Amino acid sequence: MQHLYLHVPFCTRRCSYCDFSIAVRKRIPAREYVDAVLQELRRVLTDPGRPPADSDHGLETIYLGGGTPSRLPGEAIASLLTSLREVFSVTSFRDELEVTLEANPEDVTRDAATTWRRAGINRVSLGAQSFDDRALQWMHRSHDAARIGAAVRTLRAAGIDNISLDLIFALPAELARDWGRDLERALALLPAHLSLYGLTVEERTPLARWISRGAASPPDDERYAEEYLLAHSRLAACGYEFYEVSNAARQGCRSRHNSAYWSGRPYAGLGPAAHSFDGAARRWNLPAWEAYRRAVAAGRSPVAFQETLSDEQRELERVYLALRTDAGLPLASLSRPLPSATVRWLERGWAEVRDERLVCRPEGWLRLDALVRDLTDRLTTS
Numbered sequence: 001m002q003h004l005y006l007h008v009p010f011c012t013r014r015c016s017y018c019d020f021s022i023a024v025r026k027r028i029p030a031r032e033y034v035d036a037v038l039q040e041l042r043r044v045l046t047d048p049g050r051p052p053a054d055s056d057h058g059l060e061t062i063y064l065g066g067g068t069p070s071r072l073p074g075e076a077i078a079s080l081l082t083s084l085r086e087v088f089s090v091t092s093f094r095d096e097l098e099v100t101l102e103a104n105p106e107d108v109t110r111d112a113a114t115t116w117r118r119a120g121i122n123r124v125s126l127g128a129q130s131f132d133d134r135a136l137q138w139m140h141r142s143h144d145a146a147r148i149g150a151a152v153r154t155l156r157a158a159g160i161d162n163i164s165l166d167l168i169f170a171l172p173a174e175l176a177r178d179w180g181r182d183l184e185r186a187l188a189l190l191p192a193h194l195s196l197y198g199l200t201v202e203e204r205t206p207l208a209r210w211i212s213r214g215a216a217s218p219p220d221d222e223r224y225a226e227e228y229l230l231a232h233s234r235l236a237a238c239g240y241e242f243y244e245v246s247n248a249a250r251q252g253c254r255s256r257h258n259s260a261y262w263s264g265r266p267y268a269g270l271g272p273a274a275h276s277f278d279g280a281a282r283r284w285n286l287p288a289w290e291a292y293r294r295a296v297a298a299g300r301s302p303v304a305f306q307e308t309l310s311d312e313q314r315e316l317e318r319v320y321l322a323l324r325t326d327a328g329l330p331l332a333s334l335s336r337p338l339p340s341a342t343v344r345w346l347e348r349g350w351a352e353v354r355d356e357r358l359v360c361r362p363e364g365w366l367r368l369d370a371l372v373r374d375l376t377d378r379l380t381t382s
Ligand code: SF4
Pocket: 010, 011, 012, 013, 014, 015, 018, 019, 020, 022, 066, 067, 068, 104, 127
């Protein structure tokens, strides 16, 4: 096991755009959560179908995502990581192990950050989303802009320098959110990494309801493209590399955990709604916290669904994942001559050939689905 994901489903309230599988709780059932995921881990490790894992020598990354993992008390996070060390029979995690915690700015206190660092957290992905208080309120976020800078300073003071900021772009025009100003505010904090997501409208969210009754504008593709391209030019000017369609990093600060997903490597996921992939089959857990907890407590598997990927699915996924990143797709896996649609992409500057690989430019990443559709009709088996 090299990459371990733990899904922590708890949130204070639901953000206006979010359709994730979460559990809104005032009181976080921390002990129950820690017990459940550790029980699931023991079940996974004793599965007769997998090789024994008695040390962390193979373990490269741990990622606590959500939900809002920072809603767990610091002691629960420390206890969880201590138990993981016991399960993997090591006294301490090696420094080079990447251990990420997703956190909301309002949860970053001096005590919490110190506890996280002592527990082994060495990377924090901070849900900033915007530096505009009006936009934050509209999103139903539970922090204001001032908390973001304070959280970054607190994390650094506790010894956590590897900080990523999440930002959302393409907000409705009526909010008059200044995306360029938000980028400058984020860059001024000198984060190691930035994740930028365009607002999407998911069914059964407050945002979808607002749009259906005319209280918010529907998505605007032009605004989306403009803001996405502005982010590319501003971040490039400040030394960040976009290494994936939504992620940019300073040199040496790419997310190793997420990079494993994008390069098709196996990973194990624990917790409600967590996904796992063993290189051939993908499975995902029961999404609702209570159903997951009851299954694990009763000694039943929490896996809700499992599928073995067909050759066609694997090929589609390989192309899609490769083109999402700056690694691109080897030309050797494409039929020659190149499909005429792909040649048009190259002529228009939406993609380029770099070191014998087809790599998207920002304009291509905006149209990624179309390129993948075109290529997967014509791929030769490599
Ligand atoms: S904090 Fe994150 S997971 Fe929770 S509701 Fe908001 S966007 Fe969704």
